[in-house]
Amino acid sequence: MLKVISFKICPFVQRIIGMLEAKSIPYEIEYINLSEKPRWFLDISPNGQVPVMVTENGTALFESDAIAEYLEEAYPPLQPGLSAEQKALDRAWSYLGSKQYLVQCSAQRSQNAQTLIERTKKLASAFAKVEKVLAAHPFFNSDSLGMVDLAWLPVLHRAHIIQENRGYDFLAFYPKTKAWQKSLLATGLAEKSVSKDFVEKFTGFYLSEETLLGRCEQGGECNAFNPEECCVEADCCKTEVMACKDFASGCGC
Ligand SMILES: N[C@@H](CCC(=O)N[C@@H](CS)C(=O)NCC(=O)O)C(=O)O
Structure with missing residues:
Protein backbone atom coordinates (compact mmCIF):
# COMPACT_ATOMS: atom_id res chain seq x y z
CA MET A 1 0.00 0.00 0.00
CA TYR A 75 -3.47 5.60 -11.64
CA PRO A 76 -6.63 6.19 -13.69
CA PRO A 77 -6.71 9.93 -14.48
CA LEU A 78 -9.19 12.28 -12.84
CA GLN A 79 -10.11 13.73 -16.22
CA PRO A 80 -9.36 11.18 -18.95
CA GLY A 81 -8.46 12.21 -22.50
CA LEU A 82 -6.92 15.62 -21.83
CA SER A 83 -4.62 16.91 -24.58
CA ALA A 84 -0.93 17.53 -23.86
CA GLU A 85 -1.67 21.27 -24.07
CA GLN A 86 -4.49 21.05 -21.56
CA LYS A 87 -2.28 19.05 -19.20
CA ALA A 88 0.43 21.69 -19.48
CA LEU A 89 -2.09 24.43 -18.71
CA ASP A 90 -3.45 22.47 -15.77
CA ARG A 91 0.06 22.02 -14.39
CA ALA A 92 0.69 25.75 -14.68
CA TRP A 93 -2.52 26.62 -12.80
CA SER A 94 -1.71 23.94 -10.25
CA TYR A 95 1.75 25.41 -9.67
CA LEU A 96 0.18 28.80 -9.14
CA GLY A 97 -1.97 27.20 -6.44
CA SER A 98 0.81 25.32 -4.66
CA LYS A 99 2.96 28.46 -4.72
CA GLN A 100 0.32 30.11 -2.53
CA TYR A 101 0.61 27.61 0.34
CA LEU A 102 3.45 29.33 2.09
CA VAL A 103 2.11 32.78 1.21
CA GLN A 104 -1.16 31.88 2.91
CA CYS A 105 0.61 30.32 5.91
CA SER A 106 2.58 33.51 6.43
CA ALA A 107 -0.52 35.71 5.96
CA GLN A 108 -2.32 33.66 8.60
CA ARG A 109 0.60 34.06 11.00
CA SER A 110 0.72 37.86 10.59
CA GLN A 111 1.19 39.60 13.89
CA ASN A 112 -0.04 43.04 12.91
CA ALA A 113 -2.39 44.61 10.41
CA GLN A 114 0.24 45.99 8.10
CA THR A 115 1.82 42.57 7.67
CA LEU A 116 -1.58 40.94 7.17
CA ILE A 117 -2.40 43.51 4.49
CA GLU A 118 0.89 43.02 2.65
CA ARG A 119 0.55 39.25 2.72
CA THR A 120 -3.16 39.24 1.85
CA LYS A 121 -2.25 41.41 -1.15
CA LYS A 122 0.19 38.76 -2.38
CA LEU A 123 -2.39 36.04 -2.00
CA ALA A 124 -5.04 38.24 -3.59
CA SER A 125 -2.93 38.69 -6.72
CA ALA A 126 -3.18 34.92 -7.29
CA PHE A 127 -6.94 34.95 -6.62
CA ALA A 128 -7.31 37.80 -9.13
CA LYS A 129 -5.63 35.61 -11.78
CA VAL A 130 -7.95 32.65 -11.25
CA GLU A 131 -10.97 34.94 -10.96
CA LYS A 132 -10.30 36.05 -14.56
CA VAL A 133 -10.32 32.53 -15.99
CA LEU A 134 -13.01 30.83 -13.92
CA ALA A 135 -16.04 30.16 -16.12
CA ALA A 136 -19.47 28.72 -15.55
CA HIS A 137 -18.28 25.35 -14.24
CA PRO A 138 -18.49 24.13 -10.67
CA PHE A 139 -14.81 23.14 -10.80
CA PHE A 140 -11.76 24.95 -12.16
CA ASN A 141 -12.30 24.37 -15.87
CA SER A 142 -14.77 21.54 -15.95
CA ASP A 143 -17.88 19.93 -14.52
CA SER A 144 -15.69 17.27 -12.96
CA LEU A 145 -12.90 17.50 -10.44
CA GLY A 146 -9.37 17.84 -11.83
CA MET A 147 -5.74 18.37 -10.89
CA VAL A 148 -6.09 22.14 -10.55
CA ASP A 149 -8.94 21.78 -8.08
CA LEU A 150 -6.85 19.57 -5.84
CA ALA A 151 -3.86 21.89 -6.01
CA TRP A 152 -6.03 24.77 -4.75
CA LEU A 153 -7.99 22.70 -2.23
CA PRO A 154 -5.70 23.44 0.75
CA VAL A 155 -5.79 27.20 0.07
CA LEU A 156 -9.55 27.37 -0.36
CA HIS A 157 -10.24 25.08 2.60
CA ARG A 158 -8.01 27.10 4.93
CA ALA A 159 -9.54 30.38 3.75
CA HIS A 160 -12.93 28.91 4.66
CA ILE A 161 -11.83 27.92 8.17
CA ILE A 162 -10.42 31.40 8.81
CA GLN A 163 -13.63 32.97 7.56
CA GLU A 164 -15.82 30.69 9.70
CA ASN A 165 -13.78 31.33 12.82
CA ARG A 166 -12.89 34.97 12.47
CA GLY A 167 -15.01 36.46 9.71
CA TYR A 168 -11.89 37.46 7.77
CA ASP A 169 -12.40 36.30 4.19
CA PHE A 170 -9.36 36.19 1.91
CA LEU A 171 -11.80 35.63 -0.98
CA ALA A 172 -14.29 38.37 -0.12
CA PHE A 173 -13.70 40.28 -3.36
CA TYR A 174 -13.48 37.30 -5.69
CA PRO A 175 -17.03 36.00 -6.25
CA LYS A 176 -16.14 33.37 -8.85
CA THR A 177 -13.33 32.03 -6.69
CA LYS A 178 -15.78 31.99 -3.81
CA ALA A 179 -18.24 29.90 -5.86
CA TRP A 180 -15.39 27.56 -6.80
CA GLN A 181 -14.50 27.24 -3.10
CA LYS A 182 -18.12 26.32 -2.38
CA SER A 183 -18.16 23.57 -5.03
CA LEU A 184 -14.91 22.13 -3.76
CA LEU A 185 -16.07 22.13 -0.15
CA ALA A 186 -19.29 20.41 -1.21
CA THR A 187 -17.28 17.38 -2.43
CA GLY A 188 -16.31 16.56 1.16
CA LEU A 189 -12.67 16.27 0.08
CA ALA A 190 -11.58 19.07 2.39
CA GLU A 191 -12.45 17.00 5.48
CA LYS A 192 -11.24 13.75 3.95
CA SER A 193 -7.83 15.20 3.11
CA VAL A 194 -6.97 16.18 6.70
CA SER A 195 -6.86 14.49 10.10
CA LYS A 196 -9.90 14.47 12.40
CA ASP A 197 -8.31 17.03 14.70
CA PHE A 198 -7.16 19.27 11.84
CA VAL A 199 -9.37 22.28 12.60
CA GLU A 200 -8.28 22.24 16.22
CA LYS A 201 -4.58 21.97 15.31
CA PHE A 202 -4.87 24.53 12.52
CA THR A 203 -6.74 27.14 14.53
CA GLY A 204 -4.52 26.46 17.55
CA PHE A 205 -1.52 27.49 15.49
CA TYR A 206 -2.89 30.16 13.13
CA LEU A 207 -5.57 31.67 15.34
CA SER A 208 -3.66 31.81 18.59
CA GLU A 209 -3.14 34.93 20.67
CA GLU A 210 0.16 35.37 18.81
CA THR A 211 -1.51 36.24 15.50
CA LEU A 212 -3.60 39.21 14.47
CA LEU A 213 -6.32 36.94 13.07
CA GLY A 214 -6.28 35.03 16.34
CA ARG A 215 -6.89 38.22 18.30
CA CYS A 216 -9.71 39.40 16.05
CA GLU A 217 -13.07 38.33 17.33
CA GLN A 218 -15.62 36.46 15.23
CA GLY A 219 -18.26 38.93 14.06
CA GLY A 220 -16.08 41.72 15.44
CA GLU A 221 -13.97 44.35 13.81
CA CYS A 222 -11.74 42.26 11.61
CA ASN A 223 -13.01 42.42 8.03
CA ALA A 224 -11.16 41.53 4.91
CA PHE A 225 -10.06 44.57 2.92
CA ASN A 226 -10.17 44.93 -0.81
CA PRO A 227 -6.59 45.20 -2.00
CA GLU A 228 -7.63 46.26 -5.48
CA GLU A 229 -10.00 49.07 -4.65
CA CYS A 230 -8.49 50.22 -1.44
CA CYS A 231 -4.78 49.74 -1.65
CA VAL A 232 -4.06 50.10 -5.32
CA GLU A 233 -6.21 53.16 -5.91
CA ALA A 234 -5.84 54.95 -2.63
CA ASP A 235 -2.30 53.69 -1.98
CA CYS A 236 -3.24 53.60 1.67
CA CYS A 237 -1.41 50.43 2.57
CA LYS A 238 1.78 52.37 2.94
CA THR A 239 0.52 53.64 6.26
CA GLU A 240 2.14 52.36 9.39
CA VAL A 241 0.78 49.56 11.53
CA MET A 242 -2.98 49.65 11.93
CA ALA A 243 -5.04 48.10 14.67
CA CYS A 244 -7.57 45.36 14.08
CA LYS A 245 -10.42 47.83 14.15
CA ASP A 246 -9.04 49.63 11.09
CA PHE A 247 -10.19 46.72 8.97
CA ALA A 248 -13.78 47.76 9.65
CA SER A 249 -13.46 50.45 6.97
CA GLY A 250 -11.60 48.49 4.36
CA CYS A 251 -7.91 49.04 4.84
CA GLY A 252 -8.30 52.01 7.08
CA CYS A 253 -8.39 54.86 4.59
N1 LIG B 1 8.45 22.05 -2.08
C1 LIG B 1 7.98 21.10 -1.07
C2 LIG B 1 7.59 21.88 0.16
C3 LIG B 1 7.14 20.98 1.30
C4 LIG B 1 7.20 21.69 2.65
O1 LIG B 1 7.54 22.89 2.73
N2 LIG B 1 6.89 20.95 3.70
C5 LIG B 1 7.04 21.49 5.04
C6 LIG B 1 5.81 21.20 5.90
S1 LIG B 1 4.36 22.01 5.26
C7 LIG B 1 8.22 20.79 5.72
O2 LIG B 1 8.41 19.62 5.57
N3 LIG B 1 8.98 21.58 6.47
C8 LIG B 1 10.10 21.08 7.23
C9 LIG B 1 11.41 21.66 6.76
O3 LIG B 1 11.44 22.38 5.74
O4 LIG B 1 12.42 21.39 7.41
C10 LIG B 1 6.85 20.26 -1.64
O5 LIG B 1 6.15 20.76 -2.52
O6 LIG B 1 6.67 19.10 -1.23
Whole structure:
Protein backbone atom coordinates (compact mmCIF):
# COMPACT_ATOMS: atom_id res chain seq x y z
CA MET A 1 0.00 0.00 0.00
CA LEU A 2 1.13 3.57 -0.63
CA LYS A 3 2.43 5.33 2.44
CA VAL A 4 2.46 9.09 2.97
CA ILE A 5 4.78 10.66 5.51
CA SER A 6 2.89 13.58 6.89
CA PHE A 7 2.60 16.53 9.22
CA LYS A 8 -0.93 17.40 10.31
CA ILE A 9 -1.29 20.99 9.17
CA CYS A 10 0.92 20.81 6.07
CA PRO A 11 -0.92 22.06 2.94
CA PHE A 12 1.49 20.22 0.61
CA VAL A 13 0.46 16.96 2.28
CA GLN A 14 -3.23 17.90 2.15
CA ARG A 15 -3.08 18.21 -1.64
CA ILE A 16 -1.63 14.69 -1.94
CA ILE A 17 -4.13 13.13 0.45
CA GLY A 18 -6.87 14.97 -1.46
CA MET A 19 -5.71 13.28 -4.67
CA LEU A 20 -5.57 9.85 -3.06
CA GLU A 21 -9.08 10.35 -1.70
CA ALA A 22 -10.44 11.73 -4.98
CA LYS A 23 -9.07 8.71 -6.83
CA SER A 24 -10.05 6.23 -4.08
CA ILE A 25 -6.48 4.91 -3.88
CA PRO A 26 -5.80 3.07 -0.62
CA TYR A 27 -2.98 4.58 1.46
CA GLU A 28 -1.62 4.78 4.96
CA ILE A 29 -0.23 7.81 6.77
CA GLU A 30 2.63 8.17 9.18
CA TYR A 31 2.87 11.47 11.04
CA ILE A 32 6.26 12.77 12.08
CA ASN A 33 7.42 15.59 14.27
CA LEU A 34 9.11 18.12 11.99
CA SER A 35 11.05 19.69 14.83
CA GLU A 36 12.55 16.28 15.62
CA LYS A 37 12.74 14.48 12.29
CA PRO A 38 13.41 10.77 12.71
CA ARG A 39 16.60 9.36 11.19
CA TRP A 40 14.69 6.95 8.91
CA PHE A 41 12.80 9.95 7.45
CA LEU A 42 15.95 11.96 6.80
CA ASP A 43 17.40 8.88 5.09
CA ILE A 44 14.58 8.72 2.54
CA SER A 45 13.76 12.44 2.16
CA PRO A 46 16.37 14.41 0.19
CA ASN A 47 14.96 17.78 1.33
CA GLY A 48 13.92 16.67 4.81
CA GLN A 49 10.38 17.81 3.98
CA VAL A 50 6.93 16.26 3.92
CA PRO A 51 5.16 14.95 1.97
CA VAL A 52 7.17 11.91 1.08
CA MET A 53 5.19 9.13 -0.53
CA VAL A 54 6.55 5.60 -0.58
CA THR A 55 5.22 3.69 -3.60
CA GLU A 56 4.24 0.03 -3.80
CA ASN A 57 7.79 -0.63 -5.09
CA GLY A 58 9.32 1.02 -2.03
CA THR A 59 10.46 4.15 -3.91
CA ALA A 60 10.32 7.30 -1.78
CA LEU A 61 8.87 10.10 -3.92
CA PHE A 62 9.28 13.68 -2.75
CA GLU A 63 8.11 17.18 -3.79
CA SER A 64 4.32 17.48 -3.83
CA ASP A 65 4.11 18.64 -7.48
CA ALA A 66 6.02 15.53 -8.57
CA ILE A 67 3.95 13.24 -6.34
CA ALA A 68 0.68 14.72 -7.65
CA GLU A 69 1.80 14.21 -11.25
CA TYR A 70 2.90 10.64 -10.45
CA LEU A 71 -0.53 9.86 -8.98
CA GLU A 72 -2.23 11.26 -12.06
CA GLU A 73 -0.03 9.18 -14.40
CA ALA A 74 0.24 5.93 -12.47
CA TYR A 75 -3.47 5.60 -11.64
CA PRO A 76 -6.63 6.19 -13.69
CA PRO A 77 -6.71 9.93 -14.48
CA LEU A 78 -9.19 12.28 -12.84
CA GLN A 79 -10.11 13.73 -16.22
CA PRO A 80 -9.36 11.18 -18.95
CA GLY A 81 -8.46 12.21 -22.50
CA LEU A 82 -6.92 15.62 -21.83
CA SER A 83 -4.62 16.91 -24.58
CA ALA A 84 -0.93 17.53 -23.86
CA GLU A 85 -1.67 21.27 -24.07
CA GLN A 86 -4.49 21.05 -21.56
CA LYS A 87 -2.28 19.05 -19.20
CA ALA A 88 0.43 21.69 -19.48
CA LEU A 89 -2.09 24.43 -18.71
CA ASP A 90 -3.45 22.47 -15.77
CA ARG A 91 0.06 22.02 -14.39
CA ALA A 92 0.69 25.75 -14.68
CA TRP A 93 -2.52 26.62 -12.80
CA SER A 94 -1.71 23.94 -10.25
CA TYR A 95 1.75 25.41 -9.67
CA LEU A 96 0.18 28.80 -9.14
CA GLY A 97 -1.97 27.20 -6.44
CA SER A 98 0.81 25.32 -4.66
CA LYS A 99 2.96 28.46 -4.72
CA GLN A 100 0.32 30.11 -2.53
CA TYR A 101 0.61 27.61 0.34
CA LEU A 102 3.45 29.33 2.09
CA VAL A 103 2.11 32.78 1.21
CA GLN A 104 -1.16 31.88 2.91
CA CYS A 105 0.61 30.32 5.91
CA SER A 106 2.58 33.51 6.43
CA ALA A 107 -0.52 35.71 5.96
CA GLN A 108 -2.32 33.66 8.60
CA ARG A 109 0.60 34.06 11.00
CA SER A 110 0.72 37.86 10.59
CA GLN A 111 1.19 39.60 13.89
CA ASN A 112 -0.04 43.04 12.91
CA ALA A 113 -2.39 44.61 10.41
CA GLN A 114 0.24 45.99 8.10
CA THR A 115 1.82 42.57 7.67
CA LEU A 116 -1.58 40.94 7.17
CA ILE A 117 -2.40 43.51 4.49
CA GLU A 118 0.89 43.02 2.65
CA ARG A 119 0.55 39.25 2.72
CA THR A 120 -3.16 39.24 1.85
CA LYS A 121 -2.25 41.41 -1.15
CA LYS A 122 0.19 38.76 -2.38
CA LEU A 123 -2.39 36.04 -2.00
CA ALA A 124 -5.04 38.24 -3.59
CA SER A 125 -2.93 38.69 -6.72
CA ALA A 126 -3.18 34.92 -7.29
CA PHE A 127 -6.94 34.95 -6.62
CA ALA A 128 -7.31 37.80 -9.13
CA LYS A 129 -5.63 35.61 -11.78
CA VAL A 130 -7.95 32.65 -11.25
CA GLU A 131 -10.97 34.94 -10.96
CA LYS A 132 -10.30 36.05 -14.56
CA VAL A 133 -10.32 32.53 -15.99
CA LEU A 134 -13.01 30.83 -13.92
CA ALA A 135 -16.04 30.16 -16.12
CA ALA A 136 -19.47 28.72 -15.55
CA HIS A 137 -18.28 25.35 -14.24
CA PRO A 138 -18.49 24.13 -10.67
CA PHE A 139 -14.81 23.14 -10.80
CA PHE A 140 -11.76 24.95 -12.16
CA ASN A 141 -12.30 24.37 -15.87
CA SER A 142 -14.77 21.54 -15.95
CA ASP A 143 -17.88 19.93 -14.52
CA SER A 144 -15.69 17.27 -12.96
CA LEU A 145 -12.90 17.50 -10.44
CA GLY A 146 -9.37 17.84 -11.83
CA MET A 147 -5.74 18.37 -10.89
CA VAL A 148 -6.09 22.14 -10.55
CA ASP A 149 -8.94 21.78 -8.08
CA LEU A 150 -6.85 19.57 -5.84
CA ALA A 151 -3.86 21.89 -6.01
CA TRP A 152 -6.03 24.77 -4.75
CA LEU A 153 -7.99 22.70 -2.23
CA PRO A 154 -5.70 23.44 0.75
CA VAL A 155 -5.79 27.20 0.07
CA LEU A 156 -9.55 27.37 -0.36
CA HIS A 157 -10.24 25.08 2.60
CA ARG A 158 -8.01 27.10 4.93
CA ALA A 159 -9.54 30.38 3.75
CA HIS A 160 -12.93 28.91 4.66
CA ILE A 161 -11.83 27.92 8.17
CA ILE A 162 -10.42 31.40 8.81
CA GLN A 163 -13.63 32.97 7.56
CA GLU A 164 -15.82 30.69 9.70
CA ASN A 165 -13.78 31.33 12.82
CA ARG A 166 -12.89 34.97 12.47
CA GLY A 167 -15.01 36.46 9.71
CA TYR A 168 -11.89 37.46 7.77
CA ASP A 169 -12.40 36.30 4.19
CA PHE A 170 -9.36 36.19 1.91
CA LEU A 171 -11.80 35.63 -0.98
CA ALA A 172 -14.29 38.37 -0.12
CA PHE A 173 -13.70 40.28 -3.36
CA TYR A 174 -13.48 37.30 -5.69
CA PRO A 175 -17.03 36.00 -6.25
CA LYS A 176 -16.14 33.37 -8.85
CA THR A 177 -13.33 32.03 -6.69
CA LYS A 178 -15.78 31.99 -3.81
CA ALA A 179 -18.24 29.90 -5.86
CA TRP A 180 -15.39 27.56 -6.80
CA GLN A 181 -14.50 27.24 -3.10
CA LYS A 182 -18.12 26.32 -2.38
CA SER A 183 -18.16 23.57 -5.03
CA LEU A 184 -14.91 22.13 -3.76
CA LEU A 185 -16.07 22.13 -0.15
CA ALA A 186 -19.29 20.41 -1.21
CA THR A 187 -17.28 17.38 -2.43
CA GLY A 188 -16.31 16.56 1.16
CA LEU A 189 -12.67 16.27 0.08
CA ALA A 190 -11.58 19.07 2.39
CA GLU A 191 -12.45 17.00 5.48
CA LYS A 192 -11.24 13.75 3.95
CA SER A 193 -7.83 15.20 3.11
CA VAL A 194 -6.97 16.18 6.70
CA SER A 195 -6.86 14.49 10.10
CA LYS A 196 -9.90 14.47 12.40
CA ASP A 197 -8.31 17.03 14.70
CA PHE A 198 -7.16 19.27 11.84
CA VAL A 199 -9.37 22.28 12.60
CA GLU A 200 -8.28 22.24 16.22
CA LYS A 201 -4.58 21.97 15.31
CA PHE A 202 -4.87 24.53 12.52
CA THR A 203 -6.74 27.14 14.53
CA GLY A 204 -4.52 26.46 17.55
CA PHE A 205 -1.52 27.49 15.49
CA TYR A 206 -2.89 30.16 13.13
CA LEU A 207 -5.57 31.67 15.34
CA SER A 208 -3.66 31.81 18.59
CA GLU A 209 -3.14 34.93 20.67
CA GLU A 210 0.16 35.37 18.81
CA THR A 211 -1.51 36.24 15.50
CA LEU A 212 -3.60 39.21 14.47
CA LEU A 213 -6.32 36.94 13.07
CA GLY A 214 -6.28 35.03 16.34
CA ARG A 215 -6.89 38.22 18.30
CA CYS A 216 -9.71 39.40 16.05
CA GLU A 217 -13.07 38.33 17.33
CA GLN A 218 -15.62 36.46 15.23
CA GLY A 219 -18.26 38.93 14.06
CA GLY A 220 -16.08 41.72 15.44
CA GLU A 221 -13.97 44.35 13.81
CA CYS A 222 -11.74 42.26 11.61
CA ASN A 223 -13.01 42.42 8.03
CA ALA A 224 -11.16 41.53 4.91
CA PHE A 225 -10.06 44.57 2.92
CA ASN A 226 -10.17 44.93 -0.81
CA PRO A 227 -6.59 45.20 -2.00
CA GLU A 228 -7.63 46.26 -5.48
CA GLU A 229 -10.00 49.07 -4.65
CA CYS A 230 -8.49 50.22 -1.44
CA CYS A 231 -4.78 49.74 -1.65
CA VAL A 232 -4.06 50.10 -5.32
CA GLU A 233 -6.21 53.16 -5.91
CA ALA A 234 -5.84 54.95 -2.63
CA ASP A 235 -2.30 53.69 -1.98
CA CYS A 236 -3.24 53.60 1.67
CA CYS A 237 -1.41 50.43 2.57
CA LYS A 238 1.78 52.37 2.94
CA THR A 239 0.52 53.64 6.26
CA GLU A 240 2.14 52.36 9.39
CA VAL A 241 0.78 49.56 11.53
CA MET A 242 -2.98 49.65 11.93
CA ALA A 243 -5.04 48.10 14.67
CA CYS A 244 -7.57 45.36 14.08
CA LYS A 245 -10.42 47.83 14.15
CA ASP A 246 -9.04 49.63 11.09
CA PHE A 247 -10.19 46.72 8.97
CA ALA A 248 -13.78 47.76 9.65
CA SER A 249 -13.46 50.45 6.97
CA GLY A 250 -11.60 48.49 4.36
CA CYS A 251 -7.91 49.04 4.84
CA GLY A 252 -8.30 52.01 7.08
CA CYS A 253 -8.39 54.86 4.59
N1 LIG B 1 8.45 22.05 -2.08
C1 LIG B 1 7.98 21.10 -1.07
C2 LIG B 1 7.59 21.88 0.16
C3 LIG B 1 7.14 20.98 1.30
C4 LIG B 1 7.20 21.69 2.65
O1 LIG B 1 7.54 22.89 2.73
N2 LIG B 1 6.89 20.95 3.70
C5 LIG B 1 7.04 21.49 5.04
C6 LIG B 1 5.81 21.20 5.90
S1 LIG B 1 4.36 22.01 5.26
C7 LIG B 1 8.22 20.79 5.72
O2 LIG B 1 8.41 19.62 5.57
N3 LIG B 1 8.98 21.58 6.47
C8 LIG B 1 10.10 21.08 7.23
C9 LIG B 1 11.41 21.66 6.76
O3 LIG B 1 11.44 22.38 5.74
O4 LIG B 1 12.42 21.39 7.41
C10 LIG B 1 6.85 20.26 -1.64
O5 LIG B 1 6.15 20.76 -2.52
O6 LIG B 1 6.67 19.10 -1.23
